[in-house]
Amino acid sequence: SQQGEEDPQALSIQEGENATMNCSYKTSINNLQWYRQNSGRGLVHLILIRSNEREKHSGRLRVTLDTSKKSSSLLITASRAADTASYFCATDATGNRDDKIIFGKGTRLHILP
Amino acid sequence: GAGVSQSPSNKVTEKGKDVELRCDPISGHTALYWYRQSLGQGLEFLIYFQGNSAPDKSGLPSDRFSAERTGGSVSTLTIQRTQQEDSAVYLCASSLGGAQYFGPGTRLTVT
Numbered sequence: 001s002q003q004g005e006e007d008p009q010a011l012s013i014q015e016g017e018n019a020t021m022n023c024s025y026k027t028s029i030n031n032l033q034w035y036r037q038n039s040g041r042g043l044v045h046l047i048l049i050r051s052n053e054r055e056k057h058s059g060r061l062r063v064t065l066d067t068s069k070k071s072s073s074l075l076i077t078a079s080r081a082a083d084t085a086s087y088f089c090a091t092d093a094t095g096n097r098d099d100k101i102i103f104g105k106g107t108r109l110h111i112l113p
Numbered sequence: 114g115a116g117v118s119q120s121p122s123n124k125v126t127e128k129g130k131d132v133e134l135r136c137d138p139i140s141g142h143t144a145l146y147w148y149r150q151s152l153g154q155g156l157e158f159l160i161y162f163q164g165n166s167a168p169d170k171s172g173l174p175s176d177r178f179s180a181e182r183t184g185g186s187v188s189t190l191t192i193q194r195t196q197q198e199d200s201a202v203y204l205c206a207s208s209l210g211g212a213q214y215f216g217p218g219t220r221l222t223v224t
Contacts (some may be wrong), residue, residue, distance in 0.1 A: 031211070033211075033212065033213075035213075041202070041204075041217050041218050042117075042204060042206075042215035042216055042217050042218055043156075043204070043206075043213070043215045044215070045212040045213060045214070048211055048212060088155065088156065090213075100161050100163075100169060101213065102158060103148070103155060103156040103158070104155060105154065105155030106155050106156075108153075
């Protein structure tokens with residue numbers, strides 16, 4: 001299966017610390033995306049990194065991609081209470097029909113006050 | 114502009130009844146996805162529409178599930194003879210390729 005898998009499944013850190021979540025996948029990809037989900041409803045797109053990119057930044061978010069290891073990491077710096085959410089990676093495998101992407105099971109991040 | 118909308122937001126139905134869930138994607142988005150998410154779990158892919166291509170139905174869990182997308186826009190997910198295990202949040206997303214934009218979901222409860 002191409003599906004990405006996030007690690008760890010759950011993470012609790014103190015407010016102000018950095019949070020790192022990892023994603024591993026099995027097949028070659030065109031791009032990898034990270035999403036956030038609050039309160040079990042719709043997901044919000046955070047960042048997309050293409051297979052020829054190694055690192056990308058967006059505000060307090062830093063994403064890295066290592067295609068040789070088929071892995072990605074999402075770093076949230078200076079975490080805030082509002083960052084408490086589930087974070088999912090999603091991959092668009094090469095050879096997939098059209099732009100179909102598949103989500104992992106997510107990492108539940110809890111920021112402690 | 115308007116985002117993805119879904120209706121109803123909540124649906125309680127009796128076991129054995131049929132239900133229809135609706136998704137209005139962002140205008141102009143060619144791709145439309147349906148997912149299912151049980152409490153505390155990840156997203157389970159159900160079905161994918163892309164333009165005029167035949168839909169990818171590989172994620173539908175049984176033949177009780179079906180979906181249509183009329184005119185390349187609005188989509189309806191139908192669940193026939195609902196079972197208690199169908200209880201979940203059903204999420205719809207649309208895309209032009211790349212980022213997906215999600216609706217708020219429909220929470221389905223089968224009693």
